[in-house]
Amino acid sequence: MRSFMTENTIKNINFDYIFNEVKPITEYGIKIKQEAAPFVKGQEADLKAEFNRIRAFIELKQRRDIIDVLKHIKNILETIDRAKGNQVLDEVELFEIKNFLILVEKMDKILRGISIKDLKLPQLTPLPQLYEKLDPASERINTFYIYDEYSEKLKNIRNEKRLVEKNVRLLKKKIKEEIQNKHGIKLNLKDEATIGKAQKDKIEELNKEDNLRISGENYLNIIYKIKNTDEIDALEQRYEHLSLEEDDEEYKIRQDISKEIKEVSHILQKNTVAIGEIDYIIAKANYAQKTKSIEPEIINDLQIVIKGGRNLKLEKTLKDKHIEYVPIDLNLNKNVACITGANMGGKTVSLRMIGQIAAMASLGMFVPCEYAKLCLFEHIYISVGDDQSIEKGLSTFGAEIVNLKEAIKIGKRKKFLKLTRQLEWMGLREHPKYMYVYAVDVLRHNVLKIAEQFVSEDRLNKAEDIFYLTREEITKAQKDKNLDLISLINEEKKIRKLTENVKNWPTIFSSRGEIFIAKREAKEGELSGEPVAPGVVRGRAKVLYEPFEKKLEKGEILVTIATEPSWTPIFINACAVVMEIGGALQHGAIIAREYGLPCVTGIEKATEMIKDGDLIEVDGTNGFVKIIKE
Amino acid sequence: MRLIETIKQNNYETVSIIGLAKNAGKTVTLNYLIEEADNLNIKTGITSTGRDGENTDLVTQTQKPSILVTEGMYVATAKKTLMLSNAKTEILETTGITTAMGEVIIVRVRQRGNIQIAGPVSTADMKYVAGRLKHYGAEIVLIDGAIDRKAVSSPVITDACVIATGAVLSRDMKKVLEKTAHAVECYSLNETDLHIKDILHKINKTCIISEDGSAVVPDIKTSITGGKKISALIDEKSTHIFVKGAVTSALLKDLWENKYLRGIKLIIEDGTKNFVDINVWNEMRRKGLMVEAMNSINVLAVTLNPVSPAGYFFDSEIFKENMGKVLSGVKIVDVVSGGDEY
Numbered sequence: 011m012r013s014f015m016t017e018n019t020i021k022n023i024n025f026d027y028i029f030n031e032v033k034p035i036t037e038y039g040i041k042i043k044q045e046a047a048p049f050v051k052g053q054e055a056d057l058k059a060e061f062n063r064i065r066a067f068i069e070l071k072q073r074r075d076i077i078d079v080l081k082h083i084k085n086i087l088e089t090i091d092r093a094k095g096n097q098v099l100d101e102v103e104l105f106e107i108k109n110f111l112i113l114v115e116k117m118d119k120i121l122r123g124i125s126i127k128d129l130k131l132p133q134l135t136p137l138p139q140l141y142e143k144l145d146p147a148s149e150r151i152n153t154f155y156i157y158d159e160y161s162e163k164l165k166n167i168r169n170e171k172r173l174v175e176k177n178v179r180l181l182k183k184k185i186k187e188e189i190q191n192k193h194g195i196k197l198n199l200k201d202e203a204t205i206g207k208a209q210k211d212k213i214e215e216l217n218k219e220d221n222l223r224i225s226g227e228n229y230l231n232i233i234y235k236i237k238n239t240d241e242i243d244a245l246e247q248r249y250e251h252l253s254l255e256e257d258d259e260e261y262k263i264r265q266d267i268s269k270e271i272k273e274v275s276h277i278l279q280k281n282t283v284a285i286g287e288i289d290y291i292i293a294k295a296n297y298a299q300k301t302k303s304i305e306p307e308i309i310n311d312l313q314i315v316i317k318g319g320r321n322l323k324l325e326k327t328l329k330d331k332h333i334e335y336v337p338i339d340l341n342l343n344k345n346v347a348c349i350t351g352a353n354m355g356g357k358t359v360s361l362r363m364i365g366q367i368a369a370m371a372s373l374g375m376f377v378p379c380e381y382a383k384l385c386l387f388e389h390i391y392i393s394v395g396d397d398q399s400i401e402k403g404l405s406t407f408g409a410e411i412v413n414l415k416e417a418i419k420i421g422k423r424k425k426f427l428k429l430t431r432q433l434e435w436m437g438l439r440e441h442p443k444y445m446y447v448y449a450v451d452v453l454r455h456n457v458l459k460i461a462e463q464f465v466s467e468d469r470l471n472k473a474e475d476i477f478y479l480t481r482e483e484i485t486k487a488q489k490d491k492n493l494d495l496i497s498l499i500n501e502e503k504k505i506r507k508l509t510e511n512v513k514n515w516p517t518i519f520s521s522r523g524e525i526f527i528a529k530r531e532a533k534e535g536e537l538s539g540e541p542v543a544p545g546v547v548r549g550r551a552k553v554l555y556e557p558f559e560k561k562l563e564k565g566e567i568l569v570t571i572a573t574e575p576s577w578t579p580i581f582i583n584a585c586a587v588v589m590e591i592g593g594a595l596q597h598g599a600i601i602a603r604e605y606g607l608p609c610v611t612g613i614e615k616a617t618e619m620i621k622d623g624d625l626i627e628v629d630g631t632n633g634f635v636k637i638i639k640e
Numbered sequence: 641m642r643l644i645e646t647i648k649q650n651n652y653e654t655v656s657i658i659g660l661a662k663n664a665g666k667t668v669t670l671n672y673l674i675e676e677a678d679n680l681n682i683k684t685g686i687t688s689t690g691r692d693g694e695n696t697d698l699v700t701q702t703q704k705p706s707i708l709v710t711e712g713m714y715v716a717t718a719k720k721t722l723m724l725s726n727a728k729t730e731i732l733e734t735t736g737i738t739t740a741m742g743e744v745i746i747v748r749v750r751q752r753g754n755i756q757i758a759g760p761v762s763t764a765d766m767k768y769v770a771g772r773l774k775h776y777g778a779e780i781v782l783i784d785g786a787i788d789r790k791a792v793s794s795p796v797i798t799d800a801c802v803i804a805t806g807a808v809l810s811r812d813m814k815k816v817l818e819k820t821a822h823a824v825e826c827y828s829l830n831e832t833d834l835h836i837k838d839i840l841h842k843i844n845k846t847c848i849i850s851e852d853g854s855a856v857v858p859d860i861k862t863s864i865t866g867g868k869k870i871s872a873l874i875d876e877k878s879t880h881i882f883v884k885g886a887v888t889s890a891l892l893k894d895l896w897e898n899k900y901l902r903g904i905k906l907i908i909e910d911g912t913k914n915f916v917d918i919n920v921w922n923e924m925r926r927k928g929l930m931v932e933a934m935n936s937i938n939v940l941a942v943t944l945n946p947v948s949p950a951g952y953f954f955d956s957e958i959f960k961e962n963m964g965k966v967l968s969g970v971k972i973v974d975v976v977s978g979g980d981e982y
Contacts, residue, residue: 084734100723101729101731102723102734102743105731105734106734153732153748154730155728155729155730175752204956228953231955
């Protein structure tokens with residue numbers, strides 16, 4: 011995994027979180043997961059097969075049954091090793107092997123019930139012969155005991171033991187009753203009686219009794235206990251002897267079974283691997299279902315297309331706060347893509363999402379989106395400037411350089427996905443405007459809610475009419491149900507009607523209504539405007555009314571009415587800017603100066619006079635634009 | 641009535657046996673109950689907290705009675721101890737619960753013999769194991785609690801408990817009686833009213849409850865050192881103080897500084913959390929300290945061992961008689977002398 015993603019990248023794209031959420035049940039499954047290697051170029055067919063298996067398990071009802079079996083499977087690798095090393099296994103180990111065999115058989119039966127063609131599921135090998143060895147009485151229950159059925163000898167020993175024990179008990183009981191009756195004393199469960207020393211006669215009497223002995227004495231009492239007769243002693247000795255024989259016989263039986271286990275140890279081991287593989291696939295299927303993930307399309311070209319992509323960790327965090335995650339669409343090709351936007355706007359989490367999806371697909375997992383098409387990568391690297399380390403004496407920038415060096419080394423050799431957050435500072439400078447626009451949007455929605463209320467009360471004809479009212483009027487209307495809004499709006503509409511046909515407002519006009527239009531000396535074929543960013547540049551024009559309606563190629567001149575922050579990214583490719591309105595402090599003018607692009611503004615109807623592809627010259631120093639060739 | 645019959649008649653399914661000290665006769669009590677159950681054909685399941693049933697006691701090197709299990713009984717014990725046993729057992733389940741002595745295994749006894757028992761340590765694991773023993777067929781589950789592991793006697797797990805006490809506690813019989821009575825008193829403290837319990841379950845922290853049912857949670861790390869801070873929050877409106885965790889003499893003394901405490905009920909989790917010195921405790925109780933528990937522990941019986949491994953012993957008749965005087969309503973059994981019950 012390390013050559014595929016560095017530890018830093020794994021953490022940074024939150025892949026550690028995602029991979030931890032894939033939870034195999036058995037230790038075998040966990041082992042397979044830990045050893046999982048990414049699918050690389052050339053293994054597309056294998057990956058496709060893995061996806062097929064995951065999809066099959068998402069759909070199959072047998073998944074539940076297999077999970078039930080997996081829950082009971084224990085790690086027997088150590089036991090197998092011990093058998094391989096000619097060790098004699100103990101009863102608990104034999105019990106575990108027996109249970110393992112039962113579960114393998116159960117699971118094999120379920121897997122055989124799956125009739126999907128070419129699924130290539132891992133194969134299990136049941137071992138009925140070994141099972142019989144562990145269930146000699148064919149009881150078909152999952153407990154284990156060194157059963158009497160293992161050998162005639164064992165059975166005989168045990169029968170005799172039982173008999174001897176019974177005889178001892180009967181003999182002891184008989185003696186106890188005799189003594190109790192004869193001496194009028196009561197013996198406790200341990201066959202003892204405590205007699206006070208004051209009862210001198212009784213003590214003398216009991217001291218003479220052959221079947222009693224003194225087992226303890228203190229200053230007040232003497233404790234008597236039943237003495238074994240020779241017959242009992244002999245029987246107890248026999249019992250001890252039988253016990254030793256029984257142990258010997260049991261040992262032989264365990265030795266015999268252990269040998270058989272050794273002979274099939276390779277099959278047992280193979281079964282553990284197959285179980286682990288199935289467990290891992292089911293864990294991935296479970297996770298895919300839980301996260302509503304889909305199978306990605308794997309292609310050969312260098313491309314990533316994601317529709318409705320979700321960053322799973324962020325989605326989880328938001329869900330805990332009852333906030334909905336907004337999925338993201340994107341299409342990345344070879345080349346560098348720039349991602350920019352307001353602070354906290356989600357640039358980094360989107361980058362992380364791309365990394366997550368690419369890493370998940372490479373590791374044979376379904377991906378959290380509505381649709382995904384991507385190729386396999388040899389290496390994934392992310393640099394989001396969060397790697398600064400005071401201990402190592404690296405600044406954010408320094409850390410970035412160190413990491414980039416490492417990534418580029420790998421990237422030179424192999425196909426690799428690099429996710430870098432560029433132009434972070436842009437987020438900062440646009441933030442006030444972003445917040446302002448955001449606030450206006452929230453206000454607008456709230457005002458419309460009030461308007462709908464008015465509409466439902468027949469106080470407005472349509473919701474949008476509310477924008478003819480002032481804030482004070484709206485507040486007043488909320489308090490005063492009788493305020494006639496419709497006539498207020500009609501009054502306002504009358505005023506606005508006066509300017510209905512005005513298309514362009516003059517830049518400057520006086521209180522007397524005089525309009526000032528600057529007259530400049532323009533040469534033949536030149537359009538004159540205001541010089542706001544110096545420099546002279548020639549290039550092809552691209553006329554845009556929306557920032558992304560057409561692609562602005564590198565070296566083209568942006569011709570537009572005016573810009574605002576969402577236009578900023580396209581300035582990167584432009585070599586000059588021409589705008590119809592705005593002065594030196596208009597957004598586009600400021601950006602043009604920051605980027606060092608010549609810029610002329612105030613050319614009326616520039617977007618109509620200049621056509622896409624026209625070769626034009628922009629003189630930002632003097633404020634002229636010349637159309638050289640249409 | 642025999643002790644085992646009392647257990648059966650009250651439908652107690654799990655009973656813990658708690659020794660007030662090492663060699664107080666806990667294992668003898670366990671053997672006694674097993675034998676009684678065997679005589680009445682009651683199927684028992686046994687387990688213990690920590691290791692028990694060793695041939696010699698590791699602390700005092702005295703002979704300890706081993707646990708004799710009979711055919712049909714259920715046992716949950718660690719693998720290493722199971723392998724040392726001379727009883728023949730059928731393996732029913734490997735629980736996955738590990739202890740210092742290996743994984744806890746549940747077995748059914750097929751041939752009687754002596755067995756060593758080392759069950760799970762954590763409360764949750766013990767609950768699981770007791771449940772499994774019942775599942776396989778045990779009518780009564782007996783849990784042998786080891787020294788300082790009184791936690792298992794917590795009522796969450798067992799329905800009732802038997803306390804083993806004996807001469808080992810002190811050479812002075814009066815002291816033994818005092819300590820035993822104290823333990824029984826603490827374990828069987830009255831349970832708090834249901835509505836107060838509900839409030840405390842929600843908060844689940846040391847807190848002070850006022851007459852209107854509102855609660856203040858003091859800003860303390862542990863109750864042991866936070867007595868002064870708790871005390872500062874008690875006023876004339878307080879009705880209950882709940883202390884989560886251990887209650888110590890120092891804490892009680894700090895609380896007692898507050899004059900309002902006289903009319904307030906102190907609530908502790910259960911009797912096993914009371915670590916207050918007997919003298920301090922008795923003095924406070926005399927002065928009017930009211931104590932209740934979130935969970936009362938049902939003390940079924942006290943078993944006596946009149947012999948101490950240090951070489952001294954009490955006259956069992958006198959010991960029993962005196963114990964009866966300090967404990968009322970609790971069965972007293974001299975298990976060492978033969979299990980005559982009073």
